[in-house]
Amino acid sequence: MIFTLLFSIIYARVTSQTTVQTAPRFSTSRPPKSLRERGFVFVFYILLMTFFLLPLASLPLRSFIRLEADRGQREEVQYGVTADYYKELFINRRGSLFYVPPIQAALNSLGYASLTVLLSLALGYPAAVALAKPTRLEKILDPLIMLPLGSSAVMLGLGFILTFGRALASPFFIPIAHTLVALPFVIRTLQPALASIPERLRQAAATLGASPFRVWQTVDWPILSRATLTAATFAFTISLGEFGATLLLTRPEYPTIPIAIQRFLSQAGGLNYGQAMAMSTILMSITMIGILLIEKFRLTGDNGDSQF
Numbered sequence: 056m057i058f059t060l061l062f063s064i065i066y067a068r069v070t071s072q073t074t075v076q077t078a079p080r081f082s083t084s085r086p087p088k089s090l091r092e093r094g095f096v097f098v099f100y101i102l103l104m105t106f107f108l109l110p111l112a113s114l115p116l117r118s119f120i121r122l123e124a125d126r127g128q129r130e131e132v133q134y135g136v137t138a139d140y141y142k143e144l145f146i147n148r149r150g151s152l153f154y155v156p157p158i159q160a161a162l163n164s165l166g167y168a169s170l171t172v173l174l175s176l177a178l179g180y181p182a183a184v185a186l187a188k189p190t191r192l193e194k195i196l197d198p199l200i201m202l203p204l205g206s207s208a209v210m211l212g213l214g215f216i217l218t219f220g221r222a223l224a225s226p227f228f229i230p231i232a233h234t235l236v237a238l239p240f241v242i243r244t245l246q247p248a249l250a251s252i253p254e255r256l257r258q259a260a261a262t263l264g265a266s267p268f269r270v271w272q273t274v275d276w277p278i279l280s281r282a283t284l285t286a287a288t289f290a291f292t293i294s295l296g297e298f299g300a301t302l303l304l305t306r307p308e309y310p311t312i313p314i315a316i317q318r319f320l321s322q323a324g325g326l327n328y329g330q331a332m333a334m335s336t337i338l339m340s341i342t343m344i345g346i347l348l349i350e351k352f353r354l355t356g357d358n359g360d361s362q363f
Contacts, residue, residue: 117332174231183245209300244286312334
């Protein structure tokens with residue numbers, strides 16, 4: 056926490072001296088021409104495939120592949136395509152009282168993520184407005200707001216346990232913890248956009264008789280809409296994949312998808328391992344769908360941005 060606070064203070068001082076101004080959007084991309092440029096693009100694609108796409112692709116592939124070992128004089132591994140791992144997710148073979156169907160875990164994750172987006176934006180907007188033109192008090196609070204960015208989520212969950220104790224029986228503490236983790240990303244996304252809005256535009260709109268809400272609608276929102284969707288994407292994806300604080304705060308009957316994955320991985324056996332891969336695939340699919348929907352809404356709003 057001390058190191059995070061020191062770097063947050065340095066970051067706040069540097070950013071307070073610079074203001075990011077919005078500029079017209081135009082493309083500077085072009086196809087590679089020289090052999091050196093083509094080689095650079097090729098190497099970049101290879102690195103991207105190796106360290107990003109292959110690890111992600113291995114999850115759904117492994118969730119449909121069954122490994123069978125026949126032990127005799129020598130061990131032979133047989134591969135087979137199966138959907139049993141997904142079917143087993145809906146079967147409570149051990150009769151556990153804490154069994155939760157994967158659909159319920161997915162709904163829990165989506166519910167927590169939705170609340171996290173609402174809470175993050177509700178808290179992030181006032182904080183970003185204050186930090187866009189900070190006074191002495193805001194300059195002191197800025198590094199403190201950034202503490203969750205570098206602090207461990209496990210430490211955050213432990214702090215909740217020490218502070219609230221038995222009150223943590225309520226599942227509402229999960230989206231609150233997720234909001235604290237996502238809030239620095241939301242504020243840092245909204246703050247430059249708010250700081251870049253010229254005050255003369257607001258004054259001109261007010262001079263023409265626009266109400267404060269009309270000023271916000273015609274001046275602020277066209278600039279903030281893209282940053283708001285980006286901030287919502289950060290909060291949504293962070294909440295879906297958050298594990299550290301959730302592990303300490305969640306109740307057995309309200310697990311999220313990462314908690315369900317951890318439960319399967321903590322049990323021995325190839326079946327449990329396959330179910331963990333299946334749950335990981337479900338989590339990756341939900342995250343991808345959410346990002347694609349937000350991206351679709353962002354592209355739909357480009358017309359409003361261009362008109363402004």
